[in-house]
Amino acid sequence: MGNTFGHLFRITTFGESHGGGVGVVIDGCPPQLEISEAEIQQDLDRRRPGQSKITTPRKETDTCEIVSGVFNGKTLGTPITILVRNKDARSQDYDEMALKYRPSHADATYDAKYGIRNYQGGGRSSARETIGRVAAGAIAKKILHQVAGVEIVGYVKRIQDIEASLDPNQVTLAAVESNIVRCPNADLAEQMIERIEQIRKEGDSIGGIVECVARQVPKGLGSPVFDKLEADLAKGALSLPASKGFEIGSGFAGTLLTGSQHNDEFYTDASGNLRTRTNRSGGTQGGISNGENIIIRVAFKPTATIRKVQNTVDQRGQATQLEGKGRHDPCVVPRAVPMVEAMMALVLCDHLLRQTAQCDVLK
Amino acid sequence: MGNTFGHLFRITTFGESHGGGVGVVIDGCPPQLEISEAEIQQDLDRRRPGQSKITTPRKETDTCEIVSGVFNGKTLGTPITILVRNKDARSQDYDEMALKYRPSHADATYDAKYGIRNYQGGGRSSARETIGRVAAGAIAKKILHQVAGVEIVGYVKRIQDIEASLDPNQVTLAAVESNIVRCPNADLAEQMIERIEQIRKEGDSIGGIVECVARQVPKGLGSPVFDKLEADLAKGALSLPASKGFEIGSGFAGTLLTGSQHNDEFYTDASGNLRTRTNRSGGTQGGISNGENIIIRVAFKPTATIRKVQNTVDQRGQATQLEGKGRHDPCVVPRAVPMVEAMMALVLCDHLLRQTAQCDVLK
Amino acid sequence: MGNTFGHLFRITTFGESHGGGVGVVIDGCPPQLEISEAEIQQDLDRRRPGQSKITTPRKETDTCEIVSGVFNGKTLGTPITILVRNKDARSQDYDEMALKYRPSHADATYDAKYGIRNYQGGGRSSARETIGRVAAGAIAKKILHQVAGVEIVGYVKRIQDIEASLDPNQVTLAAVESNIVRCPNADLAEQMIERIEQIRKEGDSIGGIVECVARQVPKGLGSPVFDKLEADLAKGALSLPASKGFEIGSGFAGTLLTGSQHNDEFYTDASGNLRTRTNRSGGTQGGISNGENIIIRVAFKPTATIRKVQNTVDQRGQATQLEGKGRHDPCVVPRAVPMVEAMMALVLCDHLLRQTAQCDVLK
Amino acid sequence: MGNTFGHLFRITTFGESHGGGVGVVIDGCPPQLEISEAEIQQDLDRRRPGQSKITTPRKETDTCEIVSGVFNGKTLGTPITILVRNKDARSQDYDEMALKYRPSHADATYDAKYGIRNYQGGGRSSARETIGRVAAGAIAKKILHQVAGVEIVGYVKRIQDIEASLDPNQVTLAAVESNIVRCPNADLAEQMIERIEQIRKEGDSIGGIVECVARQVPKGLGSPVFDKLEADLAKGALSLPASKGFEIGSGFAGTLLTGSQHNDEFYTDASGNLRTRTNRSGGTQGGISNGENIIIRVAFKPTATIRKVQNTVDQRGQATQLEGKGRHDPCVVPRAVPMVEAMMALVLCDHLLRQTAQCDVLK
Known part of the structure; x- marks a missing residue:
């Protein structure tokens, strides 16, 4: 329970960071879509560890295999399974963690919930779990682009x-x-990279904010009142590891304006299309896309696992100290970019199918 | 589609702001819970319009009727239906709005999606829809408190x-x-009330932030990876009308700290209970409650409907001006308090049942 | 939980036989469909008690009210709520049943499951619950016919x-x-009516089989492997009160044939349409409609509640005798006809929307 | 869509008969359950082809791998993925079938629905898909037995x-x-085996009926009104390949009795337990288990694929003849036994968790 996302374009991810592998089953993908492992691999490569000097040195090629649902290069309409085997397991790194709870990590809560835990590398709570999301997101992106x-x-x-x-x-x-931190402003990117390297040397970690935009989104996507587009986007964002906040459009800053300042004035453009002059709404009104760009921001806290010595307790409740030894990211934010994109693509693709189902059938 | 929330404690809301009424069906409520219309009414009264000088003067008693699922004052385990009839309909107020799109309101997107809309008072996009959520939330609160x-x-x-x-x-x-703006700091409450009254006189609107805390939450609630507690809380929050942002724990501000500053150190308290000294996590780690207080914040934009004249277009796409005439809130935030509480209660209650199902069955 | 049916055209029924009322919320209905209470009432009148001399004399007009989701005679795309108030409650008839378990009725199992029960007239287990299904089925039929x-x-x-x-x-x-037993063979209908009347005089009950056909069903409906069309039809059928069996096409009798006798030979008809010469498949192959008529049969056991004296136990487990006093149907089968039709319509309509979503979006 | 079964103990199967493999993801399995590949393999071996002279000679060992969700021999509470690779692919056998529709098989409907099909061996419509069900069913059985x-x-x-x-x-x-046809009556088993061998020699096929009983089922399982136990059992049964009918308890034969003959009289047994003297209900009343044995029967038609020459059409609609060449079962019924058991186990396990969630939480 809890490992499925989406209603019509529905994904179920599986796998722990150590063990047989991780992956995803996609159910509901339209048939006859051309798709290849190479296309999926592109996004996986943007997510994988070891891709640059500012990510964890854990080396995983994260090579994907399409196990089912594709035949002669085209989707069958049946469940698509994508599997990535785990490889570079240095499980001895985690012996200490088996006994000591990493502060602000999921070790203790998994134990509290399940009474058992794969303590190697975070198990299911590892960011490695997002491989399945990113793989599925690549397919969702392609559908959205094609349609x-x-x-x-x-x-x-x-x-x-x-x-x-x-x-x-x-x-x-x-x-x-164009740069390894994935900030399209070259100067600031340089500063960000320096900051991350400095923090890594200190054995500490930092966080940040990913912004994500969807352009050319058809009007009408979103299913009020609970499955509003922003509600599903928020859920997708907060289901990502280390995320602590979500905004759409004006977000928290919008609360400082008055209604007359905040409202997006309507006009009809040269093509007769209803548009808004500003986009504080962030592309949705009443939970439904309005054709403007959808703009969200997701806050990622500093990575919980650090090398610095920390006070904590062990599984028997005894006070102890912990010094992280595994190979971890000093900053997950650059690798979180394809994850946020994937969640946005999954939400939009699901609602594209939902909109087709409910509102096109009588046409 | 999209009007159901929750997996085991599952609610479906229905109704437009004008028409027969609004309400909710709750499926999955445990049997033998004592519940009365009076208890539900308490929260509805905190939500209803006309409750104070800073809310809309639209008068609705919002009296609820339990139509099914309760017998001799106890829940039956069968679907609980709660109905609130619509009353004070001055639908002539909305004649102009039938033709002109209110900026940043859902008028245009509902038309784009469905090709039809109940233009009276916002129809389904009205905050009146939240009556069903608040009613269901009252029951969820009671279960959480009792268990x-x-x-x-x-x-x-x-x-x-x-x-x-x-x-x-x-x-x-x-x-x-203790005050009508629902801010527990009396001095600031006074200032807030003044600000809202002033904005109302100007025919404008403002927004703000609701914070909500859950205390005594059992450890272990939340279903990674997609139904993490914070993910479902975020979805609940962003499904509320006028919400633009969500945070848990340190939220966006937490991104400014380093990991060593941000991490919540573990310790064992006098009762032998695993605790954290700080609570930047906001009560969850890895998507699962850790027993600390759950703390969320929700940003509400300024109400879209204002009295000030605004430029817009009509349904045929012609440029026009709109002056709001209905009776609207200058600030929805005080009335949003019970809505946010309700969504938090619904999420926690659903996950309480889920946790019981998965993790207690083999005990 | 358990009171929702369908994935895209999704209904949730509510209500006990005694209490405020019974009804349904339909979520996912396409917008802009013309629908009226009168149209829905037609099917409700075929289901209602007291419609003829061979049904229960319990008099209920079962007049429906559309509470939400319809505006100016058209669906809005928002949840449609249909409510039927309970009226002719002679709850004193049920005093004895409160204490004594009716054999083969749901009294004892509801007590075992929930520890509480609305013992008036069967509560939630009453066939009165099917009002919501039949009302929703009327709308599903209209969509199917229109599309x-x-x-x-x-x-x-x-x-x-x-x-x-x-x-x-x-x-x-x-x-x-054309006759009150709903058997289109007039001679046999007469015999059936006589049999039912005789059984009623004896204070006993009988059962039978409803057959239901859907014609002009588009090819391609059904979602293997679990939501095969026949799987959802079987579930719908067995969710009806008193049903004990389900067949599609050749059903149980088909097991007596060999493959070469049973297989439906393909041919191309004059319009170039792929057809089968026989229809032992009953309109589906591999769980997907093939364009031939869908034919199902549902077995209904004799009504559990009879007037004859029966040995049973009371709620404390003491042996006792029970003589049914409520007003019950000697044979539910004629009234089950619109229920079976409704379930078939709900399944087909749901799959029509699903097919549109998955397989039309890339076209 | 359509490849997920269950609400709390939820399985998603994937895979085609030819391609990378088939398998299942189980979400919601309770943690800390001891489980091994060997235990799962036992049921897979009862299902696999080539197990005896009366099944298809297609040789597949169907060796399963647990890819995720199990650690040190115990379930983690995270998704369990079980994968079986495809091996003995003689895809040239299917060249003719790529072009010609096999009568009463799913070839034509898959083409009609998806516009594409993996024509090798039936693709997704192959009985090979049930591997995932049987594997998941083995775990469900263990939980039911343990609890x-x-x-x-x-x-x-x-x-x-x-x-x-x-x-x-x-x-x-x-x-x-004790015998290869899985009929516990040795004499009749011998006759059945002879019949199947004879039919195989004729290049034809036959069907039959599987009966399945669940003993020691706790009272209270089942979620009226749609997720009645018999409704979910019927859905599970009719989702199996080649199934055409379902009965519980007295089934179709029960319609011949009167209510006074059919009703199961209650009594209190020596341990003070509420029991019924007969079990025409088949273990459920009102959709809820009553503690008596649950007894269902499933009708399987004769296998569609036969060696005998059949008239059919090809994909272009031209009349042609087809002679089956692949290696197929003359009778699927013996191999369907573990499939029916698996579906019953999945339904009961799901409802055990649902019952725990709803009805134990307030205790």
Whole structure:
């Protein structure tokens, strides 16, 4: 329970960071979509550890295998299973962690809930679990692009207090991928990288904010009142490891404005299309997409696992100290970019199918 | 689709702001719980319009009827239906709105999605829809309290830029309800009320932030990886009308700290209970409750419907102007307090049942 | 839990036989469908008690009210709530039943499960619960007819051992409704009515079989492997009160044939349409509709509540005797006809939307 | 969509008969259950092809791998993935079938629905898909046995017209497995085997009936009104390949009795337990288990794929003839026994968890 996301484009992820592997089953994917392992691998490579000097040195190629649901390069409409085997397991790194609870990590809560835990590398609570999401997200992106030309671009908006001022309407994937921190402002990217390297040397960690925009989203996506588009996006975002906050459009800052300042004025553009002059709404009104760009921000806390010595308790409740020994990211935010994109793609693709089902059937 | 929330304690709300009525069906409520219309009415009265000078003057008693699922004052385990009839309908107020799209309201997106809309008072997108949630939330609160002594208290943390510094561990329902703006700091409450009255006179609106705390939450609630407690809380929050942001624990501010500053150190308390010295996690780690207080914040934008003249377009796409005439809240935040409490109660109650199902069955 | 049926055209029924009322919330209904209380009432009138001399004399008009989801005669795409108030409650009839378990009725199992029960008239286990299904089924039928010209016709195939040989491809609603037992063979209908009247005089009850056909069903409906069309039809059928068996196409009798006798030979008809010469498959192959008529049969046991004296125990476990006093049907089968039709319509409509979602989105 | 079964003990199967493999993800399994690949393999071996002279000679060892969710021999409470690789693929056998529709098989409907199909061996419509169900069923059986001592035993009740008269209360697994046709009556088993061999020589196929009993089922399982125990059992049964009918208790034959003949008289047994003297109800009343043995029967049609020449059409709609060449079962019924057991175990285990969630939480 709890490992399925989506209603019509429905994914179930599985796997622990150590053990046979991790992956995803996608149920509800439209048939006859061309898809290859190579396409999926592209997004997995943006997520994988060891991709640059500012990520964990844990080396995993994260090579994916499509086990089912694709035949002669096309989706069958049956469940698509994508499997990534675990490889570089240095489980002896985790012997100490088996006994001592890492502060702000999920060790203690998994024990409290299940009474058992795969203590190697975080088990199910490892960010490695997101491999299945990113793989499924690659397929969702392709559907969205094919059906409606939707473009989804995520990027690092802020690392600790280094914040980039960026126009979400203009950011390109190329600009994002032009540096290892995934901030499309080259100067700030340099500062962010320096900060992360410094923090890594200190054996500490930092967090930041990912912003993600979806462009060319069809009007009408979202299912009030509970499955509003922003509600599902918020759930997707807060289901990611280390996330602590979510905003859409004006977000928390919007609470400082008055209604007359905040409202997005309507107008009809040259093509006769209903548009808004501003986009404080962030692309949805009443939980339904309005055709403007959808803009969200997700806050990621500093990684819980650090090398610095910390006070904690062991599984018997005895006070002790812990010094992290596994290979961990000093900052997950750059690798979180494809995760946020994936969650946005999954939500939008699910609602595209839902909209088709409910509102096109009588046409 | 989209009008059901929860997996085991599952609610389906229905109804438009004008028409026969609004309400909720609750499926999965445990049997033999004592519940009365009077208990439910208490929370509905905290939500209803016309309750004070700073809310909309629209008068609705919002009297609830339990239509099914309760027999001789106890729940039957069968679906509980709670119905509130619509009464004070001055639908002529909405004639203009039938034709003109209110900026940043859901009028245009409902038309884009469904091709039809009950334009009276917002129809399904009205905050009136939340009656069903608040009614169901009252029952969820009672279950949580009865099973584990859980206390859920929401309050206004900020109105526009007037922010109260409050200790979530100490706030009481009595303090919250001691003033009409529902801010437990009396001085700031006064300022907030003044600000809202002033904004109302100007025909404008403002927003703010609701903070909500759950105390005595059992350890182990939450179903990773997608139904993490914070993920479901975020979804619940962002499904509320006018919400634009969600935080748990340290939230966006937590991204400014390092891991060594942010991590919550573990210790064993005098009763041998595993605790954390700080609570930047906000009561969950890895998506599972850790026994500390759960603390969330929800951002509400300024109400879209204002009296001030605004530029917009009509349904045919022609530029026009709109002056709001219905009776609307200058600030929804005080009335949003019981809504946020309700969503938190619904999420916690659902996960309490889920935890019982999965992790108690083999004991 | 357990009171929701369908995935996209999703209904939740509520209500006990005694209490405020019974009804249904339909979520996911396409917008802009013309629908009226009068249309829904037609099917409710075929289901209601007291409609003829062979049904229970309990008089209920079962007048329905559309509480939400319809505006100016058209569906809004928001949840449709239909409510029928309970009226003719002679709850004193049930005083004895409060204490004594009716054999083969749900009294004892509801007590075992919930520890509480509305003992008036069966509470939630009453056939009165099916009002919500029949109301929702009326809307599903209309959608199916409007989109694809689908016709659904149910009828009594057998009462006890009086079995009609009928061609499902030819039966008309008019023929079914031409007599009170709903068997389109007039001679046998007469025999069946006589048998039911005789049984009623004896204070006993009998059962029988309803057959139901859907014609003009589009090819491609059904979602293997678990939501095969026949799987959902079987679930719908066995969720009806008093049902004990389900068949599609050749059913149990088909097990007596060899494959070469049973297989439906394919051919291409004059319009170039792929057809089968026989229809032992009953309209589905591999769980997906093949365009042939869908034909199912549902077995209904004799009503549990009878007037004859029966040995039983009371709630304390003491041996006692029970003589039924409420007003009950000697044979539910004629009133079950619109229930079976409703379940078939709900399943087909749900799968029509599902098919649209998954397989039309890339077209 | 459609590849998930269960609400709390929830399985998603995946895979085609040819391609990377088939398997299942189980979400919601209680933690700390001891489970091994060897235990799961036992049931898979009862299902696998090539196990005896009366099944298809297609040789597959169907060796399972637990990819996730189990650590040091115990379940983690996280998703359990079980994978079986495909091996003995003689895909050239299917070249002809790629073009010609096999009568009464799913070839044509898959093409109609998805517009694409893995034509090798039936693809997703192959009985090979049931591997995932049987594997998950093995775990469900273990939970049921551990929690409540539940025993589930299926067996062949009838092959074509050779029917065994058996007492479901007495049948043992050992008796069932004592012969290759899985009929616990040795004499009739011999006749059945002869019949199947004869039919195989003729290049034809036959069907039959599997009966399955669950003993020691706790009272109170089942969630009216839609998720009645018999409704979910019926859905499970009809989701199996080649199934055409379902009965519980008296089933279709029960319609011939009167209520006074059919009703199960209550009594209190020596231990003070409420029991029924007969069990025409088949272990449920009102959709809820009553503690008596649950008895169901499932009708399986003769296998669609036969060696005999059949008239059909090809994918272009041209009339043609087809002679089956793949290696197929002359009678699936013996191999269907573990499938029916698995579906019953899955349904009961799901409802055991549901009952715990709803009805134990306030205790």
